[in-house]
Amino acid sequence: MSAELDFIAALRALADNPAARGLQDDCAVLPFGGELLVLTHDTMVAGIHYLPDQDPADVAWKLVASNISDLAAKGAQPVGVLLSYQLTGGEARFLEGLREALAHYGAPLLGGDTVKAAEGQTLGLTALGRATHRPVPARNGAKAGDSLYLSGPVGGAMIGFEALQAGSSDVAITLPYRRPQARLAEGIALAPYVSAMMDVSDGVLLDACRMAQASGVTLALDSRAVPIAAPEARRDDALRWGDDYQLLFTAPQGALLPCPAIRIGSVLPRADQPLLLDGKAPEGSLGYTH
Amino acid sequence: MSAELDFIAALRALADNPAARGLQDDCAVLPFGGELLVLTHDTMVAGIHYLPDQDPADVAWKLVASNISDLAAKGAQPVGVLLSYQLTGGEARFLEGLREALAHYGAPLLGGDTVKAAEGQTLGLTALGRATHRPVPARNGAKAGDSLYLSGPVGGAMIGFEALQAGSSDVAITLPYRRPQARLAEGIALAPYVSAMMDVSDGVLLDACRMAQASGVTLALDSRAVPIAAPEARRDDALRWGDDYQLLFTAPQGALLPCPAIRIGSVLPRADQPLLLDGKAPEGSLGYTH
Numbered sequence: 001m002s003a004e005l006d007f008i009a010a011l012r013a014l015a016d017n018p019a020a021r022g023l024q025d026d027c028a029v030l031p032f033g034g035e036l037l038v039l040t041h042d043t044m045v046a047g048i049h050y051l052p053d054q055d056p057a058d059v060a061w062k063l064v065a066s067n068i069s070d071l072a073a074k075g076a077q078p079v080g081v082l083l084s085y086q087l088t089g090g091e092a093r094f095l096e097g098l099r100e101a102l103a104h105y106g107a108p109l110l111g112g113d114t115v116k117a118a119e120g121q122t123l124g125l126t127a128l129g130r131a132t133h134r135p136v137p138a139r140n141g142a143k144a145g146d147s148l149y150l151s152g153p154v155g156g157a158m159i160g161f162e163a164l165q166a167g168s169s170d171v172a173i174t175l176p177y178r179r180p181q182a183r184l185a186e187g188i189a190l191a192p193y194v195s196a197m198m199d200v201s202d203g204v205l206l207d208a209c210r211m212a213q214a215s216g217v218t219l220a221l222d223s224r225a226v227p228i229a230a231p232e233a234r235r236d237d238a239l240r241w242g243d244d245y246q247l248l249f250t251a252p253q254g255a256l257l258p259c260p261a262i263r264i265g266s267v268l269p270r271a272d273q274p275l276l277l278d279g280k281a282p283e284g285s286l287g288y289t290h
Numbered sequence: 291m292s293a294e295l296d297f298i299a300a301l302r303a304l305a306d307n308p309a310a311r312g313l314q315d316d317c318a319v320l321p322f323g324g325e326l327l328v329l330t331h332d333t334m335v336a337g338i339h340y341l342p343d344q345d346p347a348d349v350a351w352k353l354v355a356s357n358i359s360d361l362a363a364k365g366a367q368p369v370g371v372l373l374s375y376q377l378t379g380g381e382a383r384f385l386e387g388l389r390e391a392l393a394h395y396g397a398p399l400l401g402g403d404t405v406k407a408a409e410g411q412t413l414g415l416t417a418l419g420r421a422t423h424r425p426v427p428a429r430n431g432a433k434a435g436d437s438l439y440l441s442g443p444v445g446g447a448m449i450g451f452e453a454l455q456a457g458s459s460d461v462a463i464t465l466p467y468r469r470p471q472a473r474l475a476e477g478i479a480l481a482p483y484v485s486a487m488m489d490v491s492d493g494v495l496l497d498a499c500r501m502a503q504a505s506g507v508t509l510a511l512d513s514r515a516v517p518i519a520a521p522e523a524r525r526d527d528a529l530r531w532g533d534d535y536q537l538l539f540t541a542p543q544g545a546l547l548p549c550p551a552i553r554i555g556s557v558l559p560r561a562d563q564p565l566l567l568d569g570k571a572p573e574g575s576l577g578y579t580h
Contacts, residue, residue: 007381008404011373014389015399028400030370032420033323039400041372041416047408080320082331083301084374084414091297099304109305110318110329114298118337119409124374126331126416130322 026198027074027129029136036131038076042066046088046121051164056090057097058178059123062243064101067127069182069199069245074136075191076129078105078184083112084124105184132188137197142215142250146195148265149257151183151247154204155230155238176229180245187247189258197249202242203287204264205275211248212274220276221265239277240287316488317364317419319426326421328366332356336378336411341454346380347387348468349413352533354391357417359472359489359535364426365481366419368395368474373402374414395474422478427487432505432540436485438555439547441473441537444494445520445528466519470535477537479548487539492532493577494554495565501538502564510566511555529567530577 027040042063046052050059064081071078081102085094102109107127135141142148160177168174183199190197196215200207204226212219228238250267251257273281317330332353336342340349354371361368371392375384392399397417425431432438450467458464473489480487486505490497494516502509518528540557541547563571 007375007377007385010381010385011375011399011402011404014385014392015401026401028370028372030400030418032327032369033325035323037322037327037418039372039416039418041374041402041414043374043376043403043405043414045376045405045408048406079322080318082318082329082416084331084333085297085301086333086335086412087297091300095297095300095304102304109301110320111305111316112301112331113333113414114301115333115335115412116338118335122376122405122412124331124333124403124414126329126372128320128327128329 026139027070029074029131036134036136038071038074038129038131038136039126040067040070041124041126042070043122043124055178056094060094060097061101061179063123063125064098064105064107065180065182065245066201067125068105068107068184069201071127071129072182072184072187073197073199073247074129074131075133075188076131077188078107079128079130080108080110081128082110082126085112085114086117086121086123087114088117088121105182133191137191137194139196139198139211140214141196142211142217142219142267143195144217144267144269145253146250146267147253147263148208148219148221148267149249149251149261150204150226150264151186151261153227153229154200154244154246155228155234155241157243158234158238158241159230177243180243182245183247186259190247190249193255193257194249194251197247200242200244200246200248203240204248205239205277205282206287207248209275209286216270218268218271218274218276219265220268220279223278225262225264227262240285242287316429317360319364319421326424326426328361328364328419328421328426329416330357330360331414331416332360333412333414345468346384350384350387351391351469353413353415354388354395354397355470355472355535356491357415358395358397358474359491361417361419362472362474362477363487363489363537364419364421365423365478366421367478368397369418369420370398370400371418372400372416375402375404376407376411376413377404378407378411395472423481427481427484429486429488429501430504431486432501432507432509432557433485434507434557434559435543436540436557437543437553438509438511438557439539439541439551440494440516440554441476441551443517443519444490444534444536445518445524445531447533448524448528448531449520467533470533472535473537476549480537480539483545483547484539484541487537490532490534490536490538493530494538495529495567495572496577497538499565499576506560508558508561508564508566509555510558510569513568515552515554517552530575532577
């Protein structure tokens, strides 16, 4: 983990340009012509980011959704994607899922590369979008006094993953994990209203902590306020599980929002801790790091 | 190979937009903000596209150069790159090569993703450029009566690869393989003059054949005219080896070109064969497919 963080820090230092703020989950924002181009790339590895025996159609969907979710958090309209695909045999199903996901999000396939696999499978997708609002929402804009919101429930992907791992054939219960929904319409609608926004891809607590640190504030979450799509007994886990792709955002108190969202906390001036959960520093791991 | 071709054909069909012409080596060209955005993504796999024990600094250089070469063939000025990196331990050297290559080509690092490796290593780079000339050169524009040119010698990478595999520590002889040069300045200078252009990444014969097929013409090559950076006895091999990143292009006969280039043949109306080498269909494999 430390070698990984060192490497990312070195890459960030190498990227001495304002567009390169996010080398992992975030997007680059680049003036191009008279518009702002929003760019993101997510890589997924078999056995790390998806189950090796998972339906390739679901893997394709997730690859697209995870990138579109990054665009959504920037309020960016998808322009297209470039695919990096490593051939391993599941191509027909992969194509089906890819076709469905690209049609769903209105993102044309622009190009990419296909390569043979030496071992395992690694997939990549670069997604391009067009900013619909300036300034483009970022994770560093939360201000003390703002309220903290979530666009919808978390934990559904966790329940779906566990069901899938247990061999469940209940397509409804596994759906939130297999076919996560990027909140694209919500992100575009919210962009003019938010002070900070990001997608929850690694867990509400971990991503809230990242937002707090980027913004130089403390985020105070009310754990009971967080909507969960899981049994109440799993609330702690649901707060630490990613893959639901809800949007986490801050907006001035009392702001009239253009779409449903749940207030889950408030933004405080920076205290000792970047994150407070029910008034205390959260215990244990905050979420999923990969 | 057939499954790969089927998949690529299906991807092309899925990409029912004019920007998606090239799903493998070519670039997408997309109007954005009043300008033309040029996009390419190359994926490299350890054991297929580079030697597993190769210096990661050289691997990083090649990853950048291969993508910049795609931009060069479009006469595009680099705008930046997104890196997909799989952690395997050679990070410090990789960073050195990455830094050198990006500085060399004036391409800032904009973002990307770093992931753990389950097995092996797969690397990807998305490069973005700004078209400097319209129409953007493509491989499909060669016209009967044009001349066929190469920007410089081929075969140096082959000799370098063989020396490296044999354990040579002669840095000069291995350099053309380890640090291939994308012909960026040449590509930008040539863009207004060419009728068709592409980079030679899989061998002069194979790439010339692709250009002929895309353009609906026959390319007649004079094998002795092709400049090689290899012993004369290896001429046949040098014509079939990629990785030198020279530019292959056509221009009207007698065109005054803005940079040195070698005339290696001519463009004929489409005959039975897309490619003639010294008046005959070339024998054996045309080049490197991966």
